[in-house]
Amino acid sequence: MKILFVASEGLPYSKTGGLADVVEGLPKALVEMGHQVAVLLPRYHGNRVTSTLVSSVTVSLGDQVRFPSIAEGVSVAGVRYFFVDDPGYFDREQPYGDKSGEYPDNAERFTEFSRVAIEFAKRVLLPDVIHCHDWQTALVPVLLRTQHADDPAVRSLPVVLTIHNLAYQGMFPQSALRKAGLPAQLFAMDALEFYGRINFLKGGLLFADYLSTVSRRYAKEIQTPEYGAGLEGVIVQRADRLVGILNGVDYSIWSPETDTLIAQNYSAPNLDGKKACKKDLLNAFKLPADKLEDLERPVVGIVSRFADQKGFDLIAQVAGEMMKEDLSFVVLGTGQVEYERLFKLLAEKYPRSVGVKIGYDNPLAHKIEAGADMFLMPSRYEPCGLNQIYSLRYGTVPVVRATGGLDDTVQNFDAKTQQGTGFKFDAYDGNALLDSLRRALKVYREPKLWRALQKNGMAKDFSWKTSAAAYVTLYEAAKRSRIPRVVGTSKH
Ligand code: ADP
């Protein structure tokens, strides 16, 4: 099958979060299965291209006409990479915004990107299916089924939309519709209108042939008001076309056996190297690491975007109690200032046990996965979550809130049966977090049990294989859904 990924970020070219890991790993796995995959991305600052394929695509955006080009980049692992190149829109340090907030022209930027994606399919490479991701590309299905509905080149092209995070919807004032060059009729309840504004993701949810999200539990959760972010009604309406497919992990990048970014490699049968990684991690955060007791003290790690989603207000609630425990705490992340402030204050207050690095740092993320004993993810909601899956492979025990993909990938450890891979709590409450952290610390003090727990996690296999096969099934269903019915054989 020929599959075209259209996404706003993807490694090795751009990344702000897990979407980029998925847009790297899934195409690679599909290629390994024998499919042909092309990935179309915006060309951000620093993205190198090898050739220009279409020097100018005419895109009307309300009053302005723009002329982005289409370029090709270096292929990686058999996956071809293409770019929509419009420096005025995309040659920026960050994909979506900067310290002063979201870019004010995001509606136009991602409308243009989505429009060029369709032109790409027409002029460069006609796929069997288009796979879009999140609100930034949600206009692709809208455009295909409205303005391009009679376009012979693409009218039967199936399109799948994956929801990586339902809370980010691409909401804009009504005027964005005209700026996007979309017909006024789309300002309707059964289209893009959402409480007087327009909502790109809503459009994608309504017009895509099939929808997926990144864990089974999240697929159920988003049909409820608690997790539906106002779109639960739309999701319920399309529930027969929605599947939950868990994200996979690229173990060629995230494995303690082969990771080149950590102090020493190790594996389940011999975890000795993990001690060296722990020492290296403590050194990286300038925490005490010389005495045996320093190395025996458990290290709890966090690597995260600092966003409300991630549940750091729970840590704020119980930080004092948490730091009474004999543990070290290392945090890497960047985002909302209130959480940056929270962690900086903790580091000032507990300089010998809390280490904080504000920023984005991939090598340090690997060091934390390898060197920490526990990995904390108290998310309010988590569509899938990748770090807890990486942690499992590194023998770093996840302590998580039982939501979305966290619930699907971590099993509570039972000391009696020695089954389970981590510690989970249900209530969105600081004391519940503290409780499961204390359960983890108790098991940590029994090295034999801890070792069994680590090994359970390390033995889990979340590679892309199974999930990529599930996507192929989905693509096939999407294809079938677009086969025109012969007139007279159906009432529809
Ligand atoms: P989300 O996409 O919601 O941020 P995921 O757990 O799916 O959450 O993915 C986050 C990805 O981004 C992981 O690969 C993680 O290692 C990485 N990451 C997040 N924050 C940082 C950071 N500050 N430095 C380095 N990597 C980070």
Ligand code: GLC
């Ligand atoms: C989103 C979600 C995260 C998920 C990632 C990749 O950023 O917040 O849970 O793992 O997308 O699907």
